[in-house]
Amino acid sequence: MMNESVPAGNEDTGVASNTAQDFRAALARLQNGIPSNNELKGRLEKGRLRINISTVAIEASHARTLIGYDGCPYQEVRDEILLAVTGDPERKKETLKQEIDRLRNLNSELQDKLDAMTTAQAELLIRFNLAKKGFLPGGRPIERAKKSKRLKAASVVDPKDD
Numbered sequence: 001m002m003n004e005s006v007p008a009g010n011e012d013t014g015v016a017s018n019t020a021q022d023f024r025a026a027l028a029r030l031q032n033g034i035p036s037n038n039e040l041k042g043r044l045e046k047g048r049l050r051i052n053i054s055t056v057a058i059e060a061s062h063a064r065t066l067i068g069y070d071g072c073p074y075q076e077v078r079d080e081i082l083l084a085v086t087g088d089p090e091r092k093k094e095t096l097k098q099e100i101d102r103l104r105n106l107n108s109e110l111q112d113k114l115d116a117m118t119t120a121q122a123e124l125l126i127r128f129n130l131a132k133k134g135f136l137p138g139g140r141p142i143e144r145a146k147k148s149k150r151l152k153a154a155s156v157v158d159p160k161d162d
Helices: 015-032 038-046 053-060 075-086 096-133 147-154
Strands: none
Touching: 015 053, 015 075, 038 053, 053 075
C-alpha cells in the first residue's frame, strides 16, 4: 500500500484526503459508539472499547503508522484524535481532590437548602394544624370577620372613589 503513505497535502491522487476522511469518520463512529469493525463491536459489547490511535486506525482499516507518531503523514488527524481522547489542553483539568472538594461543597449547599425547606414545611404544618383547631399561630382564637369586613374585602371598588 504505497499510496497510503502519501502526505495529506498531496492532492494528485486523492488517496491522502480519502485516508484522512476515513480516519475522521472512524473517530466519529467510535465517539458515537457505533463501530463498524467486528473486533471493536465485541469490545464495545464488553464495555472495553477505548478510543485511541490504534482503535481509530483499526476502525478506519488503515495502518496505525499513518497516525501513530509525531511527524507522521497525517499529523492533523493525529492531533484531532489526541484532542478527542485527552480533551482540550488549554482547559485546566481539575484534580480528583479538587473535584471531591467541589462536590462536597455542592452537597453541603444542597443539604442546607433541604434543611431550610424541611423547616419551612414543618412551620407550615404547625400553622395548618392550629388553623384546623381554630387558632392563630400566636395561640389566639380565630374570630370570624363581621359581615361588613367580609364585604369590604371582597369588593373590587376602592372605597376612596365614592
